[in-house]
Amino acid sequence: xxxxxxxxxxxxxxxxxxxxxxxxxxxxxxxxxxxxxxxxxxxxxxxxxxxxxxxxxxxxxxxxxxxxxxxxxxxxxxxxxxxxxxxxxxxxxxxxxxxxxxxxxxxxxxxxxxxxxxxxxxxxxxxxxxxxxxxxxxxxxxxxxxxxxxxxxxxxxxxxxxxxxxxxxxxxxxxxxxxxxxxxxxxxxxxxxxxxxxxxxxxxxxxxxxxxxxxxxxxxxxxxxxxxxxxxxxxxxxxxxxxxxxxxxxxxxxxxxxxxxxxxxxxxxxxxxxxxxxxxxxxxxxxxxxxxxxxxxxxxxxxxxxxxxxxxxxxxxxxxxxxxxxxxxxxxxxx
Amino acid sequence: xxxxxxxxxxxxxxxxxxxxxxxxxxxxxxxxxxxxxxxxxxxxxxxxxxxxxxxxxxxxxxxxxxxxxxxxxxxxxxxx
Numbered sequence: 001x002x003x004x005x006x007x008x009x010x011x012x013x014x015x016x017x018x019x020x021x022x023x024x025x026x027x028x029x030x031x032x033x034x035x036x037x038x039x040x041x042x043x044x045x046x047x048x049x050x051x052x053x054x055x056x057x058x059x060x061x062x063x064x065x066x067x068x069x070x071x072x073x074x075x076x077x078x079x080x081x082x083x084x085x086x087x088x089x090x091x092x093x094x095x096x097x098x099x100x101x102x103x104x105x106x107x108x109x110x111x112x113x114x115x116x117x118x119x120x121x122x123x124x125x126x127x128x129x130x131x132x133x134x135x136x137x138x139x140x141x142x143x144x145x146x147x148x149x150x151x152x153x154x155x156x157x158x159x160x161x162x163x164x165x166x167x168x169x170x171x172x173x174x175x176x177x178x179x180x181x182x183x184x185x186x187x188x189x190x191x192x193x194x195x196x197x198x199x200x201x202x203x204x205x206x207x208x209x210x211x212x213x214x215x216x217x218x219x220x221x222x223x224x225x226x227x228x229x230x231x232x233x234x235x236x237x238x239x240x241x242x243x244x245x246x247x248x249x250x251x252x253x254x255x256x257x258x259x260x261x262x263x264x265x266x267x268x269x270x271x272x273x274x275x276x277x278x279x280x281x282x283x284x285x286x287x288x289x290x291x292x293x294x295x296x297x298x299x300x301x302x303x304x305x306x307x308x309x310x311x312x313x314x315x316x317x318x319x320x321x322x323x324x325x326x327x328x329x330x331x332x333x334x335x
Numbered sequence: 336x337x338x339x340x341x342x343x344x345x346x347x348x349x350x351x352x353x354x355x356x357x358x359x360x361x362x363x364x365x366x367x368x369x370x371x372x373x374x375x376x377x378x379x380x381x382x383x384x385x386x387x388x389x390x391x392x393x394x395x396x397x398x399x400x401x402x403x404x405x406x407x408x409x410x411x412x413x414x415x
């Protein structure tokens with residue numbers, strides 16, 4: 001395994017990792033699914049139509065009271081370990097990417113560690129990232145492997161519905177809940193490349209103040225996205241040296257996604273969109289794309305994927321990596 | 336100021352976003368006649384980027400009183 005860091009390849013910081021692979025991925029949805037009609041008590045039909053025309057959300061799954069991010073991620077992880085035949089004791093650690101932990105402390109990953117029955121030698125910690133979390137998590141897991149870890153469970157999930165103001169039309173209709181688990185192991189000689197970035201001047205454009213709800217300055221987030229993300233997509237192509245088989249972008253908003261796709265000149269077949277079915281699920285949108293839109297393909301084929309996350313922070317990350325054929329790419333519902 | 340051909344094509348699509356008869360959306364069109372809200376603004380940011388290849392700020396766009404202000408904002412961006 002080798003790790004390199006090169007500031008010269010593109011205008012952004014780039015990183016590469018070798019000798020790791022995704023063995024399987026599972027996403028887990030709450031059973032409760034709501035269509036747009038559900039919100040008529042809070043908004044007029046015209047408001048709902050206007051908001052959803054832009055966002056593209058038709059359905060979203062949301063947790064009932066008492067169900068947590070840990071519940072969604074633990075079930076995804078249990079299903080994944082079972083299907084892969086991985087014994088919990090064989091894991092070196094678990095990393096949870098979330099902005100909706102079960103509580104302020106301890107780290108939710110520690111509770112999940114206990115529920116999964118991992119070894120006392122295994123590390124477990126949370127990382128507070130949202131829309132950009134999944135490619136960051138892949139980079140972090142791969143980097144931990146460069147220091148000796150052999151098997152890591154990367155969890156990415158959020159229950160954003162718990163921090164939504166039901167009267168805020170900018171957010172109430174947009175977000176859904178989901179958890180995920182990705183099994184990463186040291187094996188083979190695949191190469192993963194990453195671009196990472198942050199603009200902390202946008203920190204208050206998407207935030208939750210203590211005791212408050214999620215607030216979003218939609219036009220600032222939109223402006224940031226259109227400024228940074230097309231460049232990021234083009235840069236990850238440049239870093240890889242050619243185009244990708246599929247471009248999986250964080251499912252932020254349908255209007256944004258279509259605009260980025262057209263601006264980058266990407267064919268719609270290479271650019272899956274599922275925000276209509278799940279809403280914006282924050283850290284879980286990319287695993288949801290892997291397990292719904294790309295499942296059948298990744299089970300039998302090897303594909304070079306660009307995974308691109310961007311949003312709250314402002315934070316962004318893009319990963320270029322081969323995935324497949326993988327043993328597990330399941331989308332399940334919480335029992 | 337953007338070229339007139341580009342501007343005409345842009346205004347046709349802007350009318351579609353604003354759900355207004357395209358014949359009404361000229362340089363004299365005032366946003367006080369419509370609901371120039373955050374959704375209209377973000378859609379317009381994308382449309383401006385698509386037609387003129389510049390990103391205008393959401394607040395600056397939100398402050399525009401009408402099409403003439405919007406086009407002046409685009410021209411200012413293009414001139415920078």
